[in-house]
Amino acid sequence: MIQPNVDQNIKVWDWSIRVFHWSLPLLIFLLWFSQSEGEMERHFLFGQILLGMLVYRVIWGFIGTPYARFNHFLYGPKTFFVYFKNFFSGNKPRYLSHNPMGGFMVLVLMGAVSFQLVTGLFTSDEIFFEGPLYSLVSESLSSWMSRWHALFFNVLLILIGLHLAAILLYKIKGEGLVKAMLNGKKEASDQDQDLLAADAMQNFPWLRFIFAAALAIAFVLLVFNLAG
Numbered sequence: 471m472i473q474p475n476v477d478q479n480i481k482v483w484d485w486s487i488r489v490f491h492w493s494l495p496l497l498i499f500l501l502w503f504s505q506s507e508g509e510m511e512r513h514f515l516f517g518q519i520l521l522g523m524l525v526y527r528v529i530w531g532f533i534g535t536p537y538a539r540f541n542h543f544l545y546g547p548k549t550f551f552v553y554f555k556n557f558f559s560g561n562k563p564r565y566l567s568h569n570p571m572g573g574f575m576v577l578v579l580m581g582a583v584s585f586q587l588v589t590g591l592f593t594s595d596e597i598f599f600e601g602p603l604y605s606l607v608s609e610s611l612s613s614w615m616s617r618w619h620a621l622f623f624n625v626l627l628i629l630i631g632l633h634l635a636a637i638l639l640y641k642i643k644g645e646g647l648v649k650a651m652l653n654g655k656k657e658a659s660d661q662d663q664d665l666l667a668a669d670a671m672q673n674f675p676w677l678r679f680i681f682a683a684a685l686a687i688a689f690v691l692l693v694f695n696l697a698g
Contacts, residue, residue, distance in 0.1 A: 482566050483654040484535040484674055490527050491651050494583070495630070497523070502623070510599045518690050521587050524580065526686035533678045536666050543568035543576070543664070550574060565664050566656050575633060582626050589619035591693065602694045 483491075497520045504513040531540040543565070545553075553570040556562045563569070568576055591603040592615040604612055637647050650656045658665060 479655040480566075480658045481654050482537045482656045483651060484538060485654065486526075486530065486679060487535070487538050488651055488654055490523055490530075493523060494520075498583075498626070498630075514602070514694075517587065517590055518694060520583070521693065522686045522690040524583060524587065525689045526682050527580070529682040529685055530679075533675075533682060535675065537567040537664075543573035545570040545573060564659060566658060566666075567664050572636075575636065579629055579633065582622070582629050586619065586622055586626055589615040589622065592616075593619050603696060606696070 497516055500516045501513060501520065504510070504516060530538055533539075536542060550570040553563055557571070565572075567573075591601045592607050592612050593601040594604050594612050594616060601612075601615075607615070640647050
């Protein structure tokens with residue numbers, strides 16, 4: 471195994487992670503816009519794409535490139551609070567992948583988007599449009615889902631705002647996160663807590679990518695045809 475790279479830019483985020491990251495806000499905007507314009511067929515189409523990408527990201531979190539895996543950036547409470555305590559000090563630990571706070575935020579955002587998606591599957595406007603799984607639940611449960619699908623979008627916007635504020639705060643503290651999510655690279659240091667061997671990101675695992683993408687597509691097709 472090649473020794474870890476230090477003091478140079480190394481690949482951290484593979485291209486599929488970057489596509490997922492930048493597609494997420496775009497799809498959320500398109501979902502909001504299509505719904506506000508009453509274009510529900512497009513709304514459902516964008517929902518299918520978002521669901522597929524979210525399922526792909528979950529699968530990729532287990533079998534994907536090293537820095538993208540959940541076990542690489544999800545930490546226990548002790549590590550989280552140590553990082554949080556030292557965040558505004560000069561002793562803040564460095565991480566190439568998501569730091570403990572960032573990893574927690576990834577879970578929160580993915581959970582929030584998942585809740586928004588799941589509630590949307592069972593919604594109905596009681597006139598023209600129904601979610602693909604509307605017929606599988608009772609009318610009262612669908613009404614509950616529809617209400618929360620509308621209300622929770624505001625919570626999702628707040629979380630996105632917090633995420634953007636955190637990015638700005640890191641920028642002020644001298645750690646640019648946006649550029650790394652554009653080119654996939656970060657400057658490594660021997661102080662990084664999660665530095666992997668230099669050859670960890672040399673080759674993109676295309677077979678695992680095809681497997682993950684195929685599973686995600688199959689899941690979406692199953693969900694949107696289940697009630698039929």
